Amino acid sequence: MNRTHDSKGYWDSNIKLLPGISIDCAIFGFNDSQLKILLLKYKNTDCFALPGGFINEDENLGEAAERILTERTGLKNIYLEQFYAFGDKDRRNDATHHKLMAGNGIELKPDHYLLNRFVSIGYYALIDFSKATPTPDQYADSCEWYDLHSVPALIFDHNEILQKALYTLRHSIDEKLAGLNLLPEKFTMNEFQNLYETILGEKLARSNFQRKMLSLNILKRLDKKITGGAHKAPYLYSFDIK
Amino acid sequence: MNRTHDSKGYWDSNIKLLPGISIDCAIFGFNDSQLKILLLKYKNTDCFALPGGFINEDENLGEAAERILTERTGLKNIYLEQFYAFGDKDRRNDATHHKLMAGNGIELKPDHYLLNRFVSIGYYALIDFSKATPTPDQYADSCEWYDLHSVPALIFDHNEILQKALYTLRHSIDEKLAGLNLLPEKFTMNEFQNLYETILGEKLARSNFQRKMLSLNILKRLDKKITGGAHKAPYLYSFDIK
DNA sequence: TAGTCATTGTATCAATTAGTTACAATACAA
DNA sequence: TTGTATTGTAACTAATTGATACAATGACTA
Numbered sequence: 001m002n003r004t005h006d007s008k009g010y011w012d013s014n015i016k017l018l019p020g021i022s023i024d025c026a027i028f029g030f031n032d033s034q035l036k037i038l039l040l041k042y043k044n045t046d047c048f049a050l051p052g053g054f055i056n057e058d059e060n061l062g063e064a065a066e067r068i069l070t071e072r073t074g075l076k077n078i079y080l081e082q083f084y085a086f087g088d089k090d091r092r093n094d095a096t097h098h099k100l101m102a103g104n105g106i107e108l109k110p111d112h113y114l115l116n117r118f119v120s121i122g123y124y125a126l127i128d129f130s131k132a133t134p135t136p137d138q139y140a141d142s143c144e145w146y147d148l149h150s151v152p153a154l155i156f157d158h159n160e161i162l163q164k165a166l167y168t169l170r171h172s173i174d175e176k177l178a179g180l181n182l183l184p185e186k187f188t189m190n191e192f193q194n195l196y197e198t199i200l201g202e203k204l205a206r207s208n209f210q211r212k213m214l215s216l217n218i219l220k221r222l223d224k225k226i227t228g229g230a231h232k233a234p235y236l237y238s239f240d241i242k
Numbered sequence: 243m244n245r246t247h248d249s250k251g252y253w254d255s256n257i258k259l260l261p262g263i264s265i266d267c268a269i270f271g272f273n274d275s276q277l278k279i280l281l282l283k284y285k286n287t288d289c290f291a292l293p294g295g296f297i298n299e300d301e302n303l304g305e306a307a308e309r310i311l312t313e314r315t316g317l318k319n320i321y322l323e324q325f326y327a328f329g330d331k332d333r334r335n336d337a338t339h340h341k342l343m344a345g346n347g348i349e350l351k352p353d354h355y356l357l358n359r360f361v362s363i364g365y366y367a368l369i370d371f372s373k374a375t376p377t378p379d380q381y382a383d384s385c386e387w388y389d390l391h392s393v394p395a396l397i398f399d400h401n402e403i404l405q406k407a408l409y410t411l412r413h414s415i416d417e418k419l420a421g422l423n424l425l426p427e428k429f430t431m432n433e434f435q436n437l438y439e440t441i442l443g444e445k446l447a448r449s450n451f452q453r454k455m456l457s458l459n460i461l462k463r464l465d466k467k468i469t470g471g472a473h474k475a476p477y478l479y480s481f482d483i484k
Numbered sequence: 485t486a487g488t489c490a491t492t493g494t495a496t497c498a499a500t501t502a503g504t505t506a507c508a509a510t511a512c513a514a
Numbered sequence: 515t516t517g518t519a520t521t522g523t524a525a526c527t528a529a530t531t532g533a534t535a536c537a538a539t540g541a542c543t544a
Contacts, residue, residue, distance in 0.1 A: 019261040021329075021361050033420045057410075061329025061361060081543095085327045087303025117302060119263050121361070139436045189492085208532065210493075215530095231491040232539040284500095431521085450503065452522075466510095473520040474510040 016057040017113065022066050022120040024158065025080065026054035026165035027073070028199075029129025029145050030182050034130055035198045036145035037162060038073060039154070043141045044103035047096065048161065049155045051143070052120065065123040073143050074135040081176075083168040084161075087119040087147040091157045100155070104139050124165040126199075128182045172197055175242075177218070186222060186236040189213070258299040264362045264447065266294035266400065266466070267322065268407035269315070270441075271371025271387050272424050277440045279369055279404060280315060281396070285383045286345035289338065291397045292404065293385070294362065307365040311391050316377040322365040323418075325410040329361040333399045343396070348382050357374075366407040368441075370424045392429035403423050415441055420482075428464055428478040431455070 011030045027038040036185050039048045053068035055061065097114050101107070137145035146152070151162065173196065182195055193209045210233060213219060220240035225233045261468065269280040279289045295310035297303065307322045343349070350356060360365050370385050378385035388394070415438065424437055435451045455461060462482035467475045 018359065018361070021262055024403075055329075055361075058331060059357065060331050061327065066330075082327060083304065085324060087297075087306075087363070089300060117260065117299065118487075119260070119297075119363070121329070135410050190494085206492085207494080207534085212531085231541065232543090234492060239536065446501065448521090449505085449523080454502085472512055473518075474512090474522085476521060 006144070012173065018055040018057060019113070020116055020118055022052055022054055022118045023061070023068050023163055024050045024086075024120045024121065024122055025052055025069050026162050027069070028124065028126045028148075028166075028169060029132070030126060030195060030198060031128055031130040032197050033194045035128075035201075036037070036159050037146050037151060038129075038134055039144065039146050039150055039152070040136060040140040041073065042100045042103050042139060042140040045099055047100055047103075047153045048146075048158075050151040050158045061121060062093065065238055066123075067126075068124075072137045072140070074137075075127075075132055077128060078125045079124045081168075081172075082121060082123050084122045084164050085215075086122060086157055086161055087117055091118060091120075092118060093156070096155050100139070120161070122165060124159050124169060126169060126176075126182065180239060186238050188225065188234040188236060190234060192237070251428040258420045259465040260297040261355070262301060262358055262360055263467050264294055265295055265303070266292045266312050266328075266362045266364055266403055266420075267307065267311050267314075268292055268364065268366040268404050269311070269320070270319070270368045270390075270408075270411060271374070272318045272364065272368060272437060272440060273370055275440050277390050277443075279390055279393060280371075280376055281386065281388050281394070282314065282317050282378060283386075284342045284345050284381060284384040287341055289342055289345075289397050290388075290400075292400045303351070303363060307363075311365075314379045314382070317369075317374055320367045320369055322367050323410075324363060324365050326364045326406050327361055328364060328403055330399065333362075334360060335398070338397050341428060362403070364403050364407060364463055367410060368411060368418075368424065412442055422481060428465065428477040430455075430478060432476060478480070 025038075029036040029038060039052065040051050041048050053071060053072060054065075055064040055065075059067065062082070064078070065082075066078070067079065069078055069225040093095075094115055095205070098108055101114070134143040134145075140204070151159070153159065154162065165212050183191060187211050192213065193204060193206065197204055218239060218241050219237045222238060224237040225236050246386070267280075271278040271280060279323060280293065282293050283290050293311060293314040295306075295314060298309075301309065304322070307324075308320070310321065311320055312318050336357055339354075340350055343356070348445040375430040376387075392406070393401070395400065396404065425433060431452055434455065435446060435448065438451070439446055460481060460483050461479045464478040467478050
């Protein structure tokens with residue numbers, strides 16, 4: 001299947017899209033004590049946005065979210081979780097749409113599909129940004145990770161969507177068992193703690209973190225780390241979940 | 243504003259509805275150790291459903307939810323909370339729609355608005371069912387409370403929507419401070435505990451519940467209850483929240 | 485090669501929270 | 515007046531969390 005739409009005639013093609021419903025994805029990336037968010041920058045504009053798109057007539061919402069993420073960023077097999085529907089009547093505006101498409105050489109007619117009111121369903125995910133290299137689609141000239149502490153102004157209500165996604169991520173970190181796919185096969189307790197601290201945006205007491213995690217019986221302790229950084233070599237752990 | 247739509251010509255009128263998006267409300271009712279759910283029964287059918295409806299072009303999602311609840315059940319000023327968007331492509335079916343409308347003497351043409359695919363945004367609320375008397379709209383011949391333990395089969399995916407709403411309600415009981423509008427002005431600790439037990443569907447230890455609630459500093463203790471049930475008269479409490 | 489020192493694993497103690505049991509006070513029923 | 519079920523609270527225990535201490539480690543340096 002094509003990663004991007006075949007031509008600029010896409011919007012007028014006979015692929016049927018659900019009217020008035022869109023999906024926006026907040027993809028968080030973790031690595032090395034950094035938490036980032038994946039943003040598209042639309043071609044020939046200064047407009048940043050969460051990767052989003054529209055739903056085909058013959059796919060479920062969740063399927064659409066996966067496809068949209070792949071089409072717009074190249075990322076595949078990412079587990080997405082729905083978190084909220086954004087439906088304020090003035091959450092989008094025509095001027096921005098014209099700007100976005102003009103940058104791509106497309107002029108929108110007044111009755112264009114895009115210019116209708118849309119309710120957007122938000123999905124989020126958390127992945128290792130060092131293992132995933134996103135690539136922009138035909139509408140964007142970049143698709144890159146941005147530090148959460150320096151997120152640029154986003155189009156429409158995307159900053160609000162991002163904040164709600166971040167809130168949901170932080171409050172579901174335990175039950176979602178962050179780390180399963182974010183840490184290397186074998187990792188140290190320190191790396192594990194870094195992950196938590198980075199997501200939560202706060203320091204945790206080392207001793208208590210270790211005790212807590214070991215008490216959950218989700219970790220298998222391996223042999224000592226041989227390769228030396230400075231100082232005492234820590235144990236390596238891997239996940240051990242029934 | 244009219245509580246119900248003016249005529250059967252509504253669907254063809256010039257009131258503009260958002261295409262493909264609906265709202266369904268799971269209204270939980272509490273009183274006297276009972277937890278119920280509000281259901282509509284469509285006229286001249288055996289079809290039960292959560293009260294739901296469609297969104298006007300000029301209203302926000304949340305506003306639409308409020309209006310829809312009022313139009314379909316007569317209930318006003320209910321605080322609604324969004325909880326999930328249901329978007330499986332086959333979640334509805336044409337046969338049921340024809341049955342629902344036939345019961346109201348309406349024949350749906352094949353291209354009717356209702357027969358399109360819809361994504362439904364779920365909202366829930368929890369109120370005192372003894373203080374709220376719902377009334378059916380023109381499409382329903384009853385709008386009544388059903389015990390959660392004996393919910394009939396509902397149309398489409400409404401049973402699934404109800405289950406997800408119940409799950410959300412139970413997991414947000416503490417932060418939502420259940421009881422604010424569910425208990426009388428003055429209430430006993432026992433009544434308060436009953437509320438919790440009924441919502442959670444499990445027994446709680448009396449002593450611990452009392453200690454926990456008093457430690458939250460949200461209750462003001464009043465004088466003794468004079469009117470006697472049997473045995474020791476309990477204190478009365480009221481909420482005291484800054 | 486011995487000493488330094490930051491990091492790691494774990495123990496300890498205090499503080500908080502939760503679960504269990506007990507009991508005196510109450511107020512109606514008989 | 516006595517019996518009894520309920521209520522408010524205390525007492526005790528167990529479990530969880532927070533804070534601090536310390537010995538073990540192992541690369542580094544001097």
